[in-house]
Amino acid sequence: MGDQDCCFLYDMGFLNVAILLIIGASTLIAIRILYVIYGSKTLHNRPPGPLSTLIVLGSGGHTAEMLNLLAVMQMDRFKPRYYIAAATDNMSLQKARVLEDSLMEKTGVGMIGTAHFMQIYRSREVGQSYVTSVGTTLIALTHALWLMIKIRPQVILCNGPGTCIPLCAIAFFFKVFGIRWSSIFYVESIARVKKLSLSGWLLYKLRMADQLFVQWSQLKSKYPRANYVGRLM
Amino acid sequence: MGEADDSLTSERVxxxxxxxxxxxxxxxxxDTQDVKEALFKKGYTHLVIQMGRGTYIPSKSSGEDGSICVDYFTFSSSIAEFLKSASLVISHAGSGSIFETLRLRKPLIVVVNEDLMDNHQSELAEELAERKHLFCARPQTLYETISTMDLDSVVAYEAGDATPVANFINRFLGFTDE
Structure with missing residues (x-):
C-alpha cells in the first residue's frame, strides 16, 4: 500500500510542479490585479504630452451628457480622440462630429488624425432572444477586443449604458497584463438619483473604474467611493 | 392648419x-376630452403631439368648433423648434427631453411611462418635481395635474456645470495648471 503511494506520488511529480506553477502564476496575477485596483490611485508617472482618449457615447441622454463634459475639457490634452457608439445609434457620432467641427473652427487646427469615429456591435438588442444573444455577445466581444487593440487608449471616458462594459473590461485586462495602462472614468447618468445603473454598479463593485462620478448627493452616501460632482446638465 | 403670422401672438401651443x-x-x-378641455380652459389654443413609435392615432381637430386645435406627427428632426415655440411641454421622462425643455425655461409636465420594465426614469422626474422645476404625472393623473398645476410655483432650473468633473480628471491624470 505504502509502496504504491510512493510510486503514485513520484508519478505525480510533474503534475505537482504544474500545479505549483499554476498557483504561482495565479498568485502573481492576483497581486497584479490588486496593484491595478489599489495602486493606480497614486500613480502619476504620466509621460508628458497629450493622452490618447477613448470616448464611449451611450445614445440619447447619455451622449448629451458626455458632450457637455467634453465641451469644458482641455481637448488639446486628450488626443487623439476615438469616439465609439453602438452600430444601431446613428445620432451620437453625428453629434460628436458637430462638436469636433466647432473645436476645429475655434482652434483652427485640423482634426485629421485627431478625431476618429467608430461603431461597435452591441451584444444584445432590446427584445433579442437569449439563445441568439450568446452568439452576438461573442461577436461583440471580439469586435470590442479588435477595436481596443487598435486604439489602446490611455484614457477612457464613459457614462453608460452597457456599450462601455466590454471596452472597460478589456482595458482592465490590458492593465493587468501590462499591455496598456489606462485611466477609466465613469460618469453616472443624471437620471440616476437613488441607485447606480447596472453599468455603473458593475464598474463600482468590480473596481474597474479608476474614478466614478455621481451627480446626486443621495448616491454618494450610498456608494462612498464615488465622487459627487453635482449636476452636469 | 392655417398658421398666419398675425396669429402667433394669440397662439399658445x-x-x-x-x-x-x-x-x-x-x-x-x-387625446381624451377631459384633458383637451382642461388645456383649452387654461388658455392653450394648439395641441401638437409627437407620437414616436406609438400606434394609437389621436384625432385631429382644426379647432373651429371652439375647442383646442390638435395636430400630430411621428418624428421630426426639428424637435428643438417645437419646444421653442411651445408654451407648455408635456414630455416622456427621458433626460434628453427634460433638460432640453428646462433649459428653454418652458413649463413642463413629465409623464412617467409605467409600462417600462426598468423604470428608473421616474427617479429623475420625481427628484426634479420635488425641487419644483417641473410637474410629474402618470398617464391616469395627467388631467388632474393639468387642472391643478400652478405655473407660478415653478422654480427656474439652473443649468449644471461639468467643470468639476473636468478638473477632477485633470488632477487625477497629473495635468497641473490650476
Missing amino acids: VFVTVGTTCFDSLVRAV
Whole structure:
C-alpha cells in the first residue's frame, strides 16, 4: 500500500510542479490585479504630452451628457480622440462630429488624425432572444477586443449604458497584463438619483473604474467611493 | 392648419413629445376630452403631439368648433423648434427631453411611462418635481395635474456645470495648471 503511494506520488511529480506553477502564476496575477485596483490611485508617472482618449457615447441622454463634459475639457490634452457608439445609434457620432467641427473652427487646427469615429456591435438588442444573444455577445466581444487593440487608449471616458462594459473590461485586462495602462472614468447618468445603473454598479463593485462620478448627493452616501460632482446638465 | 403670422401672438401651443419611444398611454391620455378641455380652459389654443413609435392615432381637430386645435406627427428632426415655440411641454421622462425643455425655461409636465420594465426614469422626474422645476404625472393623473398645476410655483432650473468633473480628471491624470 505504502509502496504504491510512493510510486503514485513520484508519478505525480510533474503534475505537482504544474500545479505549483499554476498557483504561482495565479498568485502573481492576483497581486497584479490588486496593484491595478489599489495602486493606480497614486500613480502619476504620466509621460508628458497629450493622452490618447477613448470616448464611449451611450445614445440619447447619455451622449448629451458626455458632450457637455467634453465641451469644458482641455481637448488639446486628450488626443487623439476615438469616439465609439453602438452600430444601431446613428445620432451620437453625428453629434460628436458637430462638436469636433466647432473645436476645429475655434482652434483652427485640423482634426485629421485627431478625431476618429467608430461603431461597435452591441451584444444584445432590446427584445433579442437569449439563445441568439450568446452568439452576438461573442461577436461583440471580439469586435470590442479588435477595436481596443487598435486604439489602446490611455484614457477612457464613459457614462453608460452597457456599450462601455466590454471596452472597460478589456482595458482592465490590458492593465493587468501590462499591455496598456489606462485611466477609466465613469460618469453616472443624471437620471440616476437613488441607485447606480447596472453599468455603473458593475464598474463600482468590480473596481474597474479608476474614478466614478455621481451627480446626486443621495448616491454618494450610498456608494462612498464615488465622487459627487453635482449636476452636469 | 392655417398658421398666419398675425396669429402667433394669440397662439399658445402645448407640445407633447415621447421621443423615440412608444408611449401610447400618454398619447391616449392627452387625446381624451377631459384633458383637451382642461388645456383649452387654461388658455392653450394648439395641441401638437409627437407620437414616436406609438400606434394609437389621436384625432385631429382644426379647432373651429371652439375647442383646442390638435395636430400630430411621428418624428421630426426639428424637435428643438417645437419646444421653442411651445408654451407648455408635456414630455416622456427621458433626460434628453427634460433638460432640453428646462433649459428653454418652458413649463413642463413629465409623464412617467409605467409600462417600462426598468423604470428608473421616474427617479429623475420625481427628484426634479420635488425641487419644483417641473410637474410629474402618470398617464391616469395627467388631467388632474393639468387642472391643478400652478405655473407660478415653478422654480427656474439652473443649468449644471461639468467643470468639476473636468478638473477632477485633470488632477487625477497629473495635468497641473490650476
